[in-house]
Amino acid sequence: MNLIQKMLSGDKRACARLISLVEDDAKEAEQVIKTIYPYTGKAHIIGITGPPGAGKSTLTDKFVKLLRSNGHKIGIIAVDPTSPYSGGAILGDRIRMNDLALDPQVFIRSMGTRGHLGGLAKATRDTVKILDAYGCDFVIIETVGVGQSEVDIVKAADTVVMVMVPGLGDDIQSIKAGIMEIGDIFVVNKSDLMGAQRTATEINMMLDLNQNMERRPPVIMVTANQNKNIDKLLDEVNAHQTYMETSGEFEKRRKSNIRRELLELVEESLKRLVIRATTENGELDSIAELLYNKNTDPITERDGLLEKINQ
Amino acid sequence: MSKLIRVLVAKPGLDGHDRGAKMIARALRDAGMEVIYTGLRQTPEQIVAAAIQEDVDVIGMSILSGAHNHLFPKVINLLKEQNAEDIMVIAGGVIPEDDVSFLKEMGVAAIFTPGSTTTEIVQFIKEHVEQ
Numbered sequence: 001m002n003l004i005q006k007m008l009s010g011d012k013r014a015c016a017r018l019i020s021l022v023e024d025d026a027k028e029a030e031q032v033i034k035t036i037y038p039y040t041g042k043a044h045i046i047g048i049t050g051p052p053g054a055g056k057s058t059l060t061d062k063f064v065k066l067l068r069s070n071g072h073k074i075g076i077i078a079v080d081p082t083s084p085y086s087g088g089a090i091l092g093d094r095i096r097m098n099d100l101a102l103d104p105q106v107f108i109r110s111m112g113t114r115g116h117l118g119g120l121a122k123a124t125r126d127t128v129k130i131l132d133a134y135g136c137d138f139v140i141i142e143t144v145g146v147g148q149s150e151v152d153i154v155k156a157a158d159t160v161v162m163v164m165v166p167g168l169g170d171d172i173q174s175i176k177a178g179i180m181e182i183g184d185i186f187v188v189n190k191s192d193l194m195g196a197q198r199t200a201t202e203i204n205m206m207l208d209l210n211q212n213m214e215r216r217p218p219v220i221m222v223t224a225n226q227n228k229n230i231d232k233l234l235d236e237v238n239a240h241q242t243y244m245e246t247s248g249e250f251e252k253r254r255k256s257n258i259r260r261e262l263l264e265l266v267e268e269s270l271k272r273l274v275i276r277a278t279t280e281n282g283e284l285d286s287i288a289e290l291l292y293n294k295n296t297d298p299i300t301e302r303d304g305l306l307e308k309i310n311q
Numbered sequence: 312m313s314k315l316i317r318v319l320v321a322k323p324g325l326d327g328h329d330r331g332a333k334m335i336a337r338a339l340r341d342a343g344m345e346v347i348y349t350g351l352r353q354t355p356e357q358i359v360a361a362a363i364q365e366d367v368d369v370i371g372m373s374i375l376s377g378a379h380n381h382l383f384p385k386v387i388n389l390l391k392e393q394n395a396e397d398i399m400v401i402a403g404g405v406i407p408e409d410d411v412s413f414l415k416e417m418g419v420a421a422i423f424t425p426g427s428t429t430t431e432i433v434q435f436i437k438e439h440v441e442q
Binding site for chain 2: 012016019023024082083085086087089090091094095098101109110112114
């Protein structure tokens with residue numbers, strides 16, 4: 001495929017086109033992934049996540065500028081929510097990254113979630129593969145603003161940076177399960193605001209409660225819009241990368257993510273097979289009718305459908 | 312999933328009046344399009360670079376400063392230079408009647424001046440983007 005050759009030789013437009021193919025789930029998309037897969041696996045993938053308005057885009061902008069001063073080629077995927085009503089979206093993360101638009105070694109792609117939950121879009125993982133094959137040394141994924149349980153980023157990134165800000169709640173928030181568990185590095189952004197030190201202390205206390213952790217995540221105080229302490233973040237990202245590689249954690253995490261991705265692909269195909277086999281002939285509707293009238297139960301019907309696919 | 316229409320909405324030049332651009336962005340969102348909103352004071356170079364990376368179908372620019380005869384041709388020429396002239400360019404803002412034919416000649420696909428409805432704009436984009 002011509003586009004893939006062009007992308008591999010560094011053509012931005014071809015790279016952008018390929019991303020659209022996987023986003024739109026075009027019929028060529030599967031062939032794209034098959035062809036580029038051998039070229040992937042080289043980029044270090046960094047996830048930047050945190051609540052809406054925490055400063056993820058601003059932090060990404062400043063962090064990428066610092067990475068660029070070391071000569072790295074960078075891909076950025078910025079995810080924003082899609083409207084559940086119209087299917088449209090306003091993707092506004094570029095507003096904070098306008099200076100980067102003209103850097104030939106930076107590729108920024110905005111992405112709507114298109115109905116996918118978990119903080120990423122369905123096409124995010126495949127877009128990472130394309131940017132990796134395109135030659136990026138780092139791929140940065142900025143998630144949608146997350147609440148408490150959007151933890152998909154941990155399945156897609158090597159290093160997860162959790163961005164927090166002062167004033168979001170008391171210390172109980174920080175010991176709940178969910179997003180507070182997935183950070184490899186914690187950043188308290190807007191640390192010029194009142195209460196920042198307290199937020200950092202609460203996160204530190206939460207982290208100290210974890211007894212059986214092999215590596216205790218660091219907490220750093222940053223003021224992204226003033227470009228303060230971004231270098232500390234870079235030091236911690238480098239330290240995490242080194243830790244991952246020397247401890248064997250890198251291989252472990254990647255393999256576990258690969259397994260999960262494969263199972264998700266199978267799940268999706270199975271679902272598609274069932275839908276194809278039961279929708280047009282009206283079987284799905286008639287089963288729904290039976291279930292509605294309590295003439296059967298969902299477990300029996302599931303087994304029936306699986307058996308049907310098996311034949 | 313079928314192809315979604317992607318539109319870059321940008322404010323080139325120095326005027327800071329972005330209410331119109333935000334209104335349009337919102338209307339396109341509600342019409343099921345993905346809008347990449349890049350904000351104020353964009354250079355033509357930034358706009359074209361963003362349009363290419365985002366693989367948009369349409370660039371919509373809003374200008375209220377009077378610099379339209381300079382900025383639109385600049386964007387269109389940059390698109391041509393980068394073999395991206397298939398990206399449609401549409402204009403909004405305060406653009407005098409006398410300048411409309413010049414801008415159309417330069418390659419601006421449509422010009423929406425004050426009084427245009429969002430429905431018209433949505434309709435135009437839907438009709439003119441090849442699916």
